Amino acid sequence: MKKIFCILTVILLATLCLPFTAFASTExxxxxxxxxxxxxxxxxYKGxxxxxxxxxxxILRFNDDIYTLTDWHLTGTSFTATDxxxxQILGTLDGGTISVTYRGYEYTYDKGEPxxxxSYAPDRxxxxxxxxxxxxxxxxxDEEAKLTERINALAAAHNCAIYALTMKDFQSYTDSGNVETCGREIRAGYSLGYGAEKNCILLMLSMADRDYAIVCYGDKSNAAFTDYxxxxxxxxxxxxxxxxxxxxKGFSLYLDGCDDMLLAQENGAPIDTNNDPRERTVFxxxxxxxxxFLLGMIPAAIFCxxxxxxxxxVALQSKADSYVPQGGVEITYRADNFMFTTTTRTYSPRSSSSGGGGGGGTHVGGGGHSSSSGKF
Amino acid sequence: MPDQVTNYKCPACGGTLKYSSQSGKLECEYCSSSFTVKEVEQLFAQKNQVAAENLEIDPAAEEAAARITKEEAEKRIHSKWDGSTIGSDWGELGENVCSYICPSCGAELICETTTVATGCPYCGNPTIVPGQIKDALKPDYIIPFKLDKKAAEAALKQHYQKKLFLPKTFSTENNIKKIKGVYVPFWLFDSETKAECQFEGTRSRSHRSGDYIITDTDHFDVYRYGNVTFTRVPTDASKKMPDDLMDSLEPYNYSELKEFSASYLPGYMADKFDVESNDCAERADKRCTNSAVAFMRGDVSGYSGVTTKKSDVYISRGKVQYAFLPVWMLKTKWQGKDYLFAMNGQTGKIVGDLPVDKKKYRLWFFGIAIVVAAALYFLGVGNFFVNLIAVLFS
Structure with a gap:
């Protein structure tokens, strides 16, 4: 009886420790x-x-965005995490199933394939x-080395990581069917970024269908790389x-653009719909x-x-100040009489648009990423 | 014709004495002797007295003069030339010119009736023409020349320096045609002015109320009355001298005013006044009026804005003095056009309008405008204003 009790205790403990042993064996x-x-x-909830x-x-994929989990804990079966x-993500982990509540949603997750x-870079x-x-x-x-050298210099200069990634087909690395989502998954999953804030921009090329995705993360990066x-x-x-x-050449130009845009942001005027000297009509x-030119004429006129x-x-003298002897001016009467007060009201709205029509800025998803994509 | 022509001869060698602006004395060009103005005046006063006495007690001279007159009369009797077509009467011009004999070389010279001191164009002998000032006022004061001809030439060259728009050839191809030191007649006016001025002073303060900026402005009636004394306000008394040119030479240092003596004149030109003091007074009054109002305005402070509403200036005219002030006149010619410059013979201040190289001016103007415009454009200032215009018109 005693033996049976011991065996059952061992089985129970082994069952409880199963999740830990599973995590320990994989990253x-x-x-x-x-x-x-x-x-x-x-x-x-698909995907x-x-x-x-x-x-x-x-990482957590939720509502088509990728969130980073910074700290998860398992106490017994009680699961807690923070994105x-x-x-907060609160719930239980029981065997291969996690039941949590997250942003008002009750999720059930089942353990599955990685x-x-x-698989994009398993060892990373x-x-x-x-x-x-x-x-x-x-x-x-050689090209990789040159690009790497330049990227490192730019990253150090701007405190923002820059990545140039390629792959044969992005569909191999995401089941979302969306190249931007794939980029976001890579950014979050591989913890890409500069410093604690993980500021970064990545350009990802998928060669199969000539797709590209730009993904940005971090306040600075999202501020510099507006949607526009x-x-x-x-x-x-x-x-x-x-x-x-x-x-x-394409990646070099990408780095040129990153440099220009980060610089514009650092100068307080990020490239946006209302601030793009490259995009103006001829008029x-x-x-x-x-x-x-008219403004330039002002200093020119002053100087010339x-x-x-x-x-x-040569000019006629209009005054004779030089011929007043010392003590030659005597003020005999002074009076300053208040007469009346006038009041003027000038319309000056507190918040005024800087022009360029709205629609500017960066659309940042809940996970902190902003992205765009297209074909090359 | 002036009845007497004076030039000062050196008591030591008989050479001509000239006033030196550097030493402040009359110096002999030949034996380098120098004499103070007082010494020369005393010496020539004695000589004149002796000459006058000799003239009175020499009947032979009178007889000789009479004999010459008879000979001339005889010559005229035998003369067959008809001189009636030679020359013509001076007419009205005769009122403005006169002739005198150069005591050094004997040349008969014609000069304007206002000329007091000049030089012989043949022998360069500096001469005072006292007959010219015999019936005119004697100047009260004179400021002797402190700077010489070389200083004037150097000052003119300096005047060309650092003038960005001066045509390149102006300083190289431009030659000084004429340079002369002239004692210019000036009236010096003393006056007491009483000014009564009324100004409107404003003080503003602003605050925000919602989408409006409210500005409250307090209005004040400001009165300032006062007296301003002016002494020796100068106006040139010569028609020949442009008023603006002479005004521009101011100020003179009156602490160096000296009592007038003809001994300061040799070596320089001098004109007596041909504009009456009453005719110049208006200019002096205007200057005093403007200054008096400016002094009253300057006493008003503590306001963000001040405008003059009324200004009454009452001038009490004081004495007028007559003075000779030293001026170097420099005349140059460039590309067929004359340019006149003047230098204050006491302080060295030089004035005179210079020609502007229009091509150079345009080049600089548009060059600066384009460079600044390019900088503004690339800094986004131009686009900022375009956006602003778009917002204003949207």
């Missing part, structure tokens, strides 16, 4: 959402998943990628190279030049006028 365990309920109603890394980090927005994104999961990661093998070693700036980064910079299959350009005045030294 990350993926749980896929099997149901999602809010206020008694079922919601679409939502949770990856728990053995170092206490993880990068500070939202997430597709983990949860860590970091090289700034140039040419999985599609379209760059020479991302569009310009593609159209005015890197697409000029990629469309000619000149990959090195606006001509008007801008005329206005600048003062120099010309020095040429003319």
């Amino acid at each position: 990350g365990v993926t749980y896929y959402a099997s149901s999602c309920v809010k206020n008694g109603e079922r919601y679409v 939502d998943y949770l990856v728990l890394n053995d170092n206490g980090t993880g 990068n927005q500070g939202s 997430a597709a994104v983990m 999961w949860g860590g970091d990628l090289p700034v140039v990661f040419d999985k599609a093998d379209i760059l020479s070693a 700036a991302k569009e310009k980064l593609a159209s005015k910079y890197f697409l000029k190279g990629f469309r000619d299959n000149n990959w090195y 606006e350009i001509v008007l801008g030049i005329i206005v600048s 006028g003062s120099k010309k005045k020095k040429m003319q030294s």
